[in-house]
Amino acid sequence: MADDSKPPQDSPASSAPPVAKTPAAPASPAAKPAPPAPKPPAPVQVPLDNELTRRYREKFGPAILDALEDRKQPYLVIDSAQLKDIALYSRDHEKFDLLEDFTAVDWPRREKRFDLIAILYSFPHNTRLRLKIPVAAGERPTSLVEIWPTANWLEREIFDMFGIEFSGHPDLKRILLPDGWLGHPLRKDYDILLQDSAWVRENLGIESGQ
Amino acid sequence: MLDSILFYFFGGIAVIGAALMVTSRNAIHSAVFLITTLLATAGIFLQLGAEFLFIAQIILYVGGIMVLFIFVIMLVRLDVALHHIRFRMKNLVVTIVIAVLGAEAGAIIYYARKLPGQGLFIQNVAPASNLTPNSEKLAQSLFTNYLLPFEIASVLLLVAMVGAVVMAKNKKRSEDS
């Protein structure tokens, strides 16, 4: 189980480059090699052990992979299998009633290359909590639409930008990019030339416009 | 002279409009040609000095009824409806209808000659400009001699209107429930 705060686990175990693992980005001759892995972050994050995290750990045990604090902002690293239960618990028992944002970060060198980030806000307590859910490339995490309807478009955007599919989403399709778009732009290995050369091949009949 | 020019002008338009109305395939086009015919007829009324009739024709038929016609045609798929109307014996039916209408027209022309007066084709007409304005007279006769038929017609129309409203409301209620 990887988290970006733990340098030893950051480098991938498998030797295959992450590009080959992404199903939605077809290998293209123009595609650049994956950018170098980010430098392991210095440990600004400190382990967090307060009442809130204790409650979570108590309730979900091993599904809470880690509880950390970064610049005084707490976050939990949780197992994607338990995502829905934890989300439901957060909303109903911990009163995190607003899903302020839901997004993802790509760490291509990691075994589970994506982090889903759910930013929760509690109106009664005026506090925020981030849930960080590591997700592997082909994995289909549970959709949060039933818990927070606002997740609908946010998940569509994640799908659009990262290619993460959510199981149980009512209408998962691209939202910001056109339907025929190739690849998922916010992946670190996305190559901007991909789209261009595909268009050139299709419409001009030549190999590359560059 | 002017009168006859106008008469033949409007009459020609009315006949041409009627013919086009029957022959055109598009229902909206038919409606437009029907409007042309109605307007031309109204023109004849005006030329005859029947001003009230003229404006009643325009307001009621063209402004009211035809607008509703077009409204309905716009909303309903008439091309589909036309498909259903085609049937095998249509040529026979058409022939019969033409024959009956032709016979009727012939009979009228034939017997009209024998009627007292000048027959169907009137030779001498008083110029329309010599006629007196007749709107007031029309109103007078409607509200004196023909008051009862007039009121009965009004009540009939009112009944029809209320009936239409009731039917529409009932349908809506059953849809709601």
Next chain:
Amino acid sequence: MGNTLQDDALPNNNTLLGADELVLNMGPQHPSTHGVLRVKLKLDGERVRGTECVIGYLHRGVEKIAENRTYQQFAPYVDRMDYVAAVSNGLGYCEAVEKLLNVEAPPRARVIRTILTELQRIASHLVWLGTHALDIGALTPLFYCMREREEILKIFEKYCGARLTTHAFRIGGLQYEAYDGFEKDVERFCLDFERRIQEYVDLLTGNSIWIGRTRNVGILNAADCIALGASGPILRAAGVKWDLRKAQPYAAYDQYKFEIPVGTNGDTYDRYMVRIEEMRQSRLICLQAIEKIPEGAIMGKVGKVIKPPAGEVYHSIEAPKGILGYYIVSDGGTQPYRVRIRPPSFINLQALDKMVRGHLVADVVAIIGTLDIVLGEVDR
């Protein structure tokens, strides 16, 4: 949510009754979709049975651009998201990066930031009011609103040389000192503005057509607002007395007294009243702030090269349209590893479907107007 219109093809209009539902394609080129929003309306007569928003016509990949720019280089890009409230965008971004760096802007910079941001809020609400009124058919308020907005833009222009996409703030503070007469300009505007607001109120608030067009239209109650993530005036109109400026004060908001206006019904009229009152409160904040702008430096201790330590931060502010959040991940380099922007318009727009169901086409226009979206921000 998540309703899909199966039949994309528009049926021939000769078959209006044949098809039970009429699909009306509103936008992307439509006078009242505020840019390039496209809404597919499923209509039953003129009543809306469902909607689908098609967005992304203005997508520029702002979040991707951020990954290839340094922190300073990216700052002007955020102005181009919500281009009618560029200053607020800049404030959110600069404060987020400051949090990432663990620095704070000096007090003077924070007060000036507050003044400019509140002026921007007024300007943004003025644009909203004008266009919203125009959507509902009132032609005149637009020009009155633009007249006042012009005064605000003039202040911006004097301050930093730009009017629309200002790039007024820098990471760590400000680049420019307030110009001579800045306080006087702001004061003159604020003193004049109360009278001007009264003009809009006179034109609209008591007008029975306006009330008829807005009251009970597009109701979104508090529970729905929170579930759909709708924030800002929409949330407050539903009766939730919540404002990030009070809940988690940033910039210099903790120093000033102001009220959070709330509505009761959560309809279009309440949102109108809330925004009008917000303009008044912003005016009060500005007046308080120019009373005493602290002396001192305007730039915090930030080096020429910004290299935040690895880690991540989320910072959100109360932009004119709602919660504007920045989630920034640093890998320790000079360029952000990931910048996620939580655009209020994008998330508020999601509530459109719920708000318009059962209403008429004319109300769709009013509701899009009352959501106060800016497509540059929706599409990023």
Next chain:
Amino acid sequence: MNPTLHAILVFLQTWWVELTCGVVIVAVVPLVAGYVVLVERKLMADMQARLGPMRVGPHGLLQPIADAVKLLIKEDIIPDEADKFIFWLAPVISMVAALTSMGAIAFGPSFQVARDINIGILFVLGVSSLGFLGIILGGWASNSHYSILGALRSTAQLVSYETAGGLAIISGLLLSGTLSISGIVAAQEKHHVWFIFLAPVAAFIYLAASIAETNRAPFDLPEAESELVAGYMTEYSGFRWALYFLGEYANMIVVGSVATTLFLGGWLRPFPNVHWLNWLDFLPALIIALIGVYSIYRAGKQPVKIQTGFMWAVALACFAVAFVFAAPWLIQLLHKFGLAGSLSLDFVIPGLNGAFWFLLKVSAYIYVFMWLRFTLPRYRFDQLMHLGWYILIPLAIVNVFAVGVAMLLEANGLNRWLAMILTLIVVLASAIFLVRWHDRRTESASTASLAPDSYAG
């Protein structure tokens, strides 16, 4: 003499006034409509703290001509899927109906095409309502959803507001006792009062109905810009669009004329029977001359030479017109000095002055239209329908009865004003009742319809 030529000469001798008026209407109305647009833009600009058109000619005075030229040379687009014949026909119907209905309007005691027609006001109403055919057909022919929605709205609106407007007119007709336009004006002269004072509610209802009939804000739903783009004329461009546009403005002039004739005393000057106010007859010449003086004053302030020249031209035109208006008096003056011989132009006075007063009143009426447009938001469609059916039509019916009762009371010896006020109280009370009742109805309806739906998400 050649008999044909003779016949033509006789024809021209009998009909020259009518022919001239017809030609003038067809030729001048588009131009006037263009300038009404300019005036509207200028007024709107004034109310909205801006300047309006300023570029073409001094103060934008040539803007309508530039617009017309632009529209003429614009590409004429007919959508592929449109019904070409109807698409072509519809704007023509709209324009022709508006122009034809002007035929029966008396712009002055002698400026009328259909002079003898004894159903004048019905003619105007009936023929101008034909313009809606153009709108409906155009909306259908464009084969576009916005167009057809505009056409549907337009039809529904026509049916509702023609009824209310017609009933309002009946109230006026009851007072005049004739359908003939000159008869109506004569009746007002005889009664010594404009009918707006005898039947104010009818005048108000007609104002509302006429705004709806001309598709102007706040009832401009068939072309509601922010909802239906441009409604029935969404797909029209270039000169076809201009025909619709001209039709709309010509229609404004028509309804303004009807209202003027029926409620504002037609071509009569204020207080036509008060002799010590006869100097008012001299007012038209004076006003026009003053406009000329003002133009000269402005001419000095124009930045460009050609604009100065244009302003001078405007001033000269004003003086020429003023001279025509003043000519009868000048000749009277000459008579005093025994200079003019047997020449007399006195017969021109009622005609010219009548036209002046008539157009002034029409302008005032149109000004109210514009004023409302810049001030009020737009009604929603159902609100418009409710206003028409639940408030205006019942009120109009009540008003017809009230006017009838008032006339009966007067015939039985009651003071006219007393009778009028008594019935007016009844009408206003019923108006208040209708509005209250309708408000309560809609309130309960809206809460009922929203309740089950509000948790659909």
